[in-house]
Amino acid sequence: MLDQPIACVDVETTGTSPQYDRITEIGVVEMDPDGSVREWSTLVNPEARIPPFIEQLTGISNAMVEAAPTFSQVAEELQQRLAGRLFVAHNVRFDYAFIKNEFKRLETAFRADTLCTVRLSRRLYPQFYKHNLDSLIQRLGIQVEDRHRALADARVLAKFLKQLPHEHDATAINDAIRHVMAKPSLPTHIPEGLIDDIPDGPGVYLFYGDNDMPLYIGKSTGLRSRVLSHFSGDHRSTKELRISQQLKRVEWRETAGELGALLLEAKLIKQLQPIHNQRLRRENDLCAWQMLPAPQGGHMVTLKYAADIDFGRADNLYGMFTSQRKAVQTLRDLADAHRLCLIQLGIEKPSRAKATPCFAHQLKKCHGVCVGKEDPLRHDLRLAEALARLKLNAWPYASPIGIPEKHDGREEMHIVDRWSYLGTARDESEIVEILAGGAVAIFDLDTYKILVKHIKGRKVLPLA
Template identity: 50%
Template sequence: MSAPSLPPPSIDTPIAFVDLETTGGSVAEHRITEIGIVQVGEGGVSRWSTLVDPGQAIPPFIQSLTGITDDMVRGAPTFASLAAELFERLDGRLFVAHNASFDRGFLRSEFQRAGFAFNPDVLCTVKLSRALWPHEKRHGLDALIGRHALEPLARHRALADADLLWQFWQRLHAAWAPDVLRTYIDRTVRRYRIAGDITEDMLDTAPAGHGVYALFDASDTPLYVGRSVRLRQRVRAHLTGERRSARELRIADQVRRVEWLATGGELGALLTEAQWIARMRPLHNRQPRVGRAESLGSPWPFEAAIAFEERGDEPACGHLFHVVDRWCYLGAAATLEAACALAASGVEPAYEPQTFRILQAHLARGLSVTPLEAVAREAAAIAQ
């Protein structure tokens, strides 16, 4: 899922420079105590900040560091009461922060608890500073203050630190040619909202190992079906990486939804891909020839359905038993008992010539299979 349909963030993109103060460093355990935002766009520059009641005590070390005490946040608005207004301030803007994964992570969790999906494009000024000045060893906010003659209004207070990022941004424009700076910014931005309902967080849930994926457009028309030994990496590359052909660009520009399935191994991926292409007939895949001519001289060499096992390459996948009958792939099951149930379910998939070719080749190489009829007989005998 990518954002090829969106223009790359540029120097003219509406921006929110953001800084947070929190009760600690754990998104799961700690909460926000202060938010500071400098908004920059066509309407000029505006500043906004608020203390936030975290609903928990602020540790003494944090109070000493930030100057924010329990008394100061007592009676301040909760994040839930601020969520709608804050979301409106940030939505549609490039989110710029120092060590941005920290600020983005806290806000994402708080917004999620309040019922909002927060997935802005993010620019980390630490990463941008490293990209522009790779010879420098230090890129913390204090280092930037000294290196670029920034003028802190305070330190470790949200709005003051957000303002330092705005000052740094202005120094960048004075130090670098616009085209060069735009290139570095585009390379550094991480896109969390990619296309349609697709986000980077959603991509992180895709199987890391063997699997099959399908890409769909805005009208839910299948565009492309593919397979990969590293499915998550492959889908991300499809949509967010460097694309080398006009065809790949056309596909990426249209994608609005994705489906995927872990297959446990390479042969399962080959069979599932062939099945999906035959069933979905995606626009950008070569369509299989129709007919049984190839298998006329190759009768099914088993009495009934068979299964072969592939060991999953991820703990969540486990072992999969792929079920085949009369040169047709019926699908996968987690156990032999479930494989027998699948074979006996009466599913009658259409003959697909690519499936025949894949199976014939692997059987010729000695693929180890289990006749499911024998498994079913053995299970019935044990039940008696």
């Protein structure tokens, strides 16, 4: 794929909007399949003021461009240099859009196949976290004199491309280029470029609609493919269709793995309440049965709410249930299946007459602990057996813990206390910050379920 005429391009501009801002400098490094290289660059009079902070960033001042040719004066030469070449740039959307727009002002059509070196770098070097030009320069171990000048920056891209065959075989390079250049087929109402830069690692994505209203939050171990899958295929549900019709902006947060993505997703859904995510549980109604000594001997159960006691600390809890109705129904079903006594359990009120059998015993379903036919301890044993599947895990640590996670060189530490997710740290100081932040551990069923499932067999660090 690199065996074709290539133009590494960089433009400097008066600002960031291709529509309103103008080009002040163009740098092009032409690379031919036979290995020959030609460099070309020119300052461009933008016919507009360069703001002071941009003068400072690029070193290109208003005075410098005053005598320079306008874009219309260099357009023809530029067009010839770029003709038939793969247009390569760092964050290519930016440079390509600026050049396309300058041509458009001259009522000239311009198009080229483009390749983004940010995305190519991300694809071929997933072990690195940063892929901006300075990171590339650092990785290539080169000195750049005129950083932020067009030709100097374009040369970096040429070096980057030349370096690739030394670090990857041809198949890997071609696959990566094909992947990066592949245009996803998106519904026409979705703005072009909306999802161009989404990496394909683990993380959480956020869809926003008009007025930046959160529409939907999801997680994946392959962000880009997952986001695309929302818009592709004929299996789209009404919900997916509505999401894609309302979509205006996509945001994403990379994580170091699935656990990080799951925890962040749960947290963000609670925080932002996107309209297309499943209705949130009312945490106030979260409840569980607690086994307690009964006055008549043996044990009974009482319903405890997450709002009232700390589920992360309490013991002997069985559940969890999202409503009292579900808790009672589950217990009744279990009592029925295991021939337990609802009077002993404290669910059915005994009649005033002493030693009246419970209703179930009259139907020969309860073994008769209510009328002294069964030892309460024996009933306890059967109760524990019936509830075993529902037993909640008490928080097994004496302190908050850190759960390390790693993906492609990205390392994170999820900080968890009493089944609550406090945050994710990337270094020692962030750990301290999160612990000192005094984040209140609020019990959350989704987080509890994620942690119970993922903590097993994993290395954790007590953070006393």
